[in-house]
Amino acid sequence: MPQLRQDIVTGKWVIIATERARRPHSFSETKRIVSKKRTICPFCYGNEYMTPLEVLAFRDNGEPNSSGWKVRVVPNKFPALIPKGKPELIKNGIYFTMNGVGAHEVIIHSPNHDLLLPLMNEKQIELVLKAYLIRYKELSEDPNIKFIHIIINHGKEAGASLDHPHSQLFGLPIVPNFVLDEIDGLKRYFDKFKKCVFCEIIKKELQDGKRIIEETDKFIAFEPFASKLPFETWIIPKEHMESFSDMGENDLVDCSKILRNTMKKIYNGLNDPPLNYWLHSAPLHNNHKHYHWHFEIIPKLTTTGGFELGTGTIINTTLPEECAKYLKNFNK
Amino acid sequence: MPQLRQDIVTGKWVIIATERARRPHSFSETKRIVSKKRTICPFCYGNEYMTPLEVLAFRDNGEPNSSGWKVRVVPNKFPALIPKGKPELIKNGIYFTMNGVGAHEVIIHSPNHDLLLPLMNEKQIELVLKAYLIRYKELSEDPNIKFIHIIINHGKEAGASLDHPHSQLFGLPIVPNFVLDEIDGLKRYFDKFKKCVFCEIIKKELQDGKRIIEETDKFIAFEPFASKLPFETWIIPKEHMESFSDMGENDLVDCSKILRNTMKKIYNGLNDPPLNYWLHSAPLHNNHKHYHWHFEIIPKLTTTGGFELGTGTIINTTLPEECAKYLKNFNK
Numbered sequence: 001m002p003q004l005r006q007d008i009v010t011g012k013w014v015i016i017a018t019e020r021a022r023r024p025h026s027f028s029e030t031k032r033i034v035s036k037k038r039t040i041c042p043f044c045y046g047n048e049y050m051t052p053l054e055v056l057a058f059r060d061n062g063e064p065n066s067s068g069w070k071v072r073v074v075p076n077k078f079p080a081l082i083p084k085g086k087p088e089l090i091k092n093g094i095y096f097t098m099n100g101v102g103a104h105e106v107i108i109h110s111p112n113h114d115l116l117l118p119l120m121n122e123k124q125i126e127l128v129l130k131a132y133l134i135r136y137k138e139l140s141e142d143p144n145i146k147f148i149h150i151i152i153n154h155g156k157e158a159g160a161s162l163d164h165p166h167s168q169l170f171g172l173p174i175v176p177n178f179v180l181d182e183i184d185g186l187k188r189y190f191d192k193f194k195k196c197v198f199c200e201i202i203k204k205e206l207q208d209g210k211r212i213i214e215e216t217d218k219f220i221a222f223e224p225f226a227s228k229l230p231f232e233t234w235i236i237p238k239e240h241m242e243s244f245s246d247m248g249e250n251d252l253v254d255c256s257k258i259l260r261n262t263m264k265k266i267y268n269g270l271n272d273p274p275l276n277y278w279l280h281s282a283p284l285h286n287n288h289k290h291y292h293w294h295f296e297i298i299p300k301l302t303t304t305g306g307f308e309l310g311t312g313t314i315i316n317t318t319l320p321e322e323c324a325k326y327l328k329n330f331n332k
Numbered sequence: 333m334p335q336l337r338q339d340i341v342t343g344k345w346v347i348i349a350t351e352r353a354r355r356p357h358s359f360s361e362t363k364r365i366v367s368k369k370r371t372i373c374p375f376c377y378g379n380e381y382m383t384p385l386e387v388l389a390f391r392d393n394g395e396p397n398s399s400g401w402k403v404r405v406v407p408n409k410f411p412a413l414i415p416k417g418k419p420e421l422i423k424n425g426i427y428f429t430m431n432g433v434g435a436h437e438v439i440i441h442s443p444n445h446d447l448l449l450p451l452m453n454e455k456q457i458e459l460v461l462k463a464y465l466i467r468y469k470e471l472s473e474d475p476n477i478k479f480i481h482i483i484i485n486h487g488k489e490a491g492a493s494l495d496h497p498h499s500q501l502f503g504l505p506i507v508p509n510f511v512l513d514e515i516d517g518l519k520r521y522f523d524k525f526k527k528c529v530f531c532e533i534i535k536k537e538l539q540d541g542k543r544i545i546e547e548t549d550k551f552i553a554f555e556p557f558a559s560k561l562p563f564e565t566w567i568i569p570k571e572h573m574e575s576f577s578d579m580g581e582n583d584l585v586d587c588s589k590i591l592r593n594t595m596k597k598i599y600n601g602l603n604d605p606p607l608n609y610w611l612h613s614a615p616l617h618n619n620h621k622h623y624h625w626h627f628e629i630i631p632k633l634t635t636t637g638g639f640e641l642g643t644g645t646i647i648n649t650t651l652p653e654e655c656a657k658y659l660k661n662f663n664k
Binding site: 172174 | 333335336337338347348411412414416417419425426427428429431481483484485488489490491492502504505508509510511513532536539540557558608611612628630636637638639643
């Protein structure tokens, strides 16, 4: 019999339709499409002139905007938001618009065109996360930016337009809907139980064990009880930590480790699937002490239709417990 | 400069990134993929034995579950929800589940395997909508069902698993998130202005004219001001009407006309794109007098990535005014 599971944070329901279920291993046939045609890549050494001027780079040698860097951050060439002016509300009859003020940057993971994140070593991933942190902290000072969203789109099917591994950072003039939903839920839970709901989830997951796929000193990676999609995976610090920018040096090292190991399990277990991941961290400038930052990783294995698009409710075809059991077996 | 537009109903923002814009005509290259291999189709005449027993059929002759029907409704063979038992809340530590009680049916539009909805005549579309109405009304009597969602997934890229044109009906034991968001917005607007926000939108759209693509005596079809995706199109009754099931005979005739003409413009203008459409109608059993039912149609022309999945906020690359201007020019 199909079942519904409630997301304890937002209160939203997910339908887990076991009658339509696919076995976890069947998803390993969804390897992402890699472009065969190799065009000139703006993220490779020697092509730095093809991007806007860098806002950050780690390099042992070389001038800014030349080769020799290890991680490089540049503004997006086709930005969805731009750091110009103020986000003002403009009335248009009954409707409202706002100018698209904010930031839209690209974090190029390494000069190696083919080096995927799960194949990097921990030191290399540390540099990527360090670049996230530096840009996060700097943009947090901007009063026009209310929320920072960092993502990876891996593979064309997951929305990537360039193969060279990179992340994108968005500085938004609004707090997005899904984060507002989480915040509403966190407040509701805190008012009722005087506890952080994310901390409660971590306690429960460590007790149950059956949805956890990785654990380090400071983090766990697990498949949420009300997973929206097959192999949805969260990485979350065990101790309460409001914002991604609260991470210290040791946290960063540990986070690199669990991110690598988790991404590697997904890479090996699902045969390099297209995927999206994103960071959920507390909104800026306001007190959000109940927030508890985390990464959400979702391989792109299914096609959403009019049910999901029209309801915002998702039919998941696989139990998270089965996904966790499957992924756990893949070596680092 | 990119702009944000606010959905006046839900308060959600959409980013319209004109810097990334594609011209409307460029979307006409996204024709859906049609299966080349013709397998035995369970929705064609002679194969009625391949589906569960019909719950409704319009036929001039023939026994139930034999050929001769014009429109046929059957339970889904792999249901996401089933009409058995009661939707009970089950506690699992801190988490909650509910058994998947409800309905999941398939409305087969005609016996013709290749006859797409935009190519049907108005009389044929009337029969499809009549089947929707009859099933809607019958399932509305079920106290376990809180909301009825009717969809079309057209094309593999939009989630269809069978080519033969059909709709799906879901009877849900919950009111889904997006409808709850609309209801919250409707209440907020009504409390403030003592008016239905959808009625206000219709007034504004008729005044402006630049986002309307079709109009009949009783309906308009338009591209919403805060369109989430290129060529998002709504069909809505001009007079306030809470539920789809409130339609009378004349409304049904008029609705068939605008649905056909609108779908035909999308079919011709965008070269038979994959698409999803769904019905938003008032939840059942409670008073929702501010609700105003409508169809939402969204061609599947883009790939969503980690920004959209992680924020619930969408970056739309095309202005709705341009989409409307483009579609208007296509003949019926």
